Amino acid sequence: MSRPRRDSRTLPAKDRMENAFWDLLADHEFSKITVTDVVRVADVNRNSFYYHFSGLPELADASILREVEHMPRPASPQAHMHLRPETEWRFYCTTMLEEPEQRQRLDRLALLTGPNSSNELMDSLRDFLRMTMMSILEIDTDSMDVKTSLLIDFSVGGILAVLQDWPRMRETITVDDLMSDDLALLTMSMYMAMSKESLRSYLGRVISADRAPMPNYMTATLGAPTFA
Structure with a gap:
């Protein structure tokens, strides 16, 4: 699979998806957040999401670990x-x-x-x-x-x-x-x-x-x- 394109004027796709996780969690229960929600808020496609993460639990873990570290x-x-x-x-x-x-x-x-x-x-x-x-x-x-x-x-x-x-x-x-x-x-x-x-x-x-x-x-x- 080829690496998703990255617009040099914006944050990397992975960063945008982690930011989207936090934005969504502020207003929605985690159990009700979907991959569709994440890619919409992050302005990426589903292929980009699954290039970086296997699913929402992995996105959540990556987002939490980044903040803790x-x-x-x-x-x-x-x-x-x-x-x-x-x-x-x-x-x-x-x-x-x-x-x-x-x-x-x-x-x-x-x-x-x-x-x-x-x-x-x-x-x-x-x-x-x-x-x-x-x-x-x-x-x-x-x-x-x-x-x-x-x-x-x-x-x-x-x-x-x-x-x-x-x-x-x-x-x-x-x-x-x-x-x-x-x-x-x-x-x-x-x-x-x-x-x-x-x-x-x-x-x-x-x-x-x-x-x-x-x-x-x-x-x-x-x-x-x-x-x-």
Whole structure:
């Protein structure tokens, strides 16, 4: 089969079809969207659709994966050893909330938790979030321990909860709303706990830099014995 023509003045056909998926999902239940709808909105022919995708589920997966993969990524765990948690947290929140492309990404991913979604779309979102997080942390399934697996699942659940609330808060939330030292430390500590780096060393640097007394719960955590 010859490759479909691409008008250099427009987006590639594949991109237009992925955009069409999101446009349609905003107004229609996924179960009622058809290939005919997609090719009409994307202004492509059916041959072009089936050149790129075997069907609507594959289009949905490609669309979701693209958005998840292009979410802002935190600095590597190694870099975090030299960053204050609030510095990295502010950078991440600013990127997510103030860049138009990232706000559109949140709008789109939030559709997957809304009334027009399906169990299959939710499963794909959950799987791709988990897969991407493991990629960032350079963790593979075979070497992942139970603790890390639970932390990743907990983090993915938190992201899904935020996406469910996003339509309600998108017009009012600001970066300053999220800038709490406690929240920054909690978020970065969870990230470090999932990584291969030492959480104990990271927290020690943070506390030392602040020259502040360590909270009782933190002292207990760092002083607790490690069990095999």
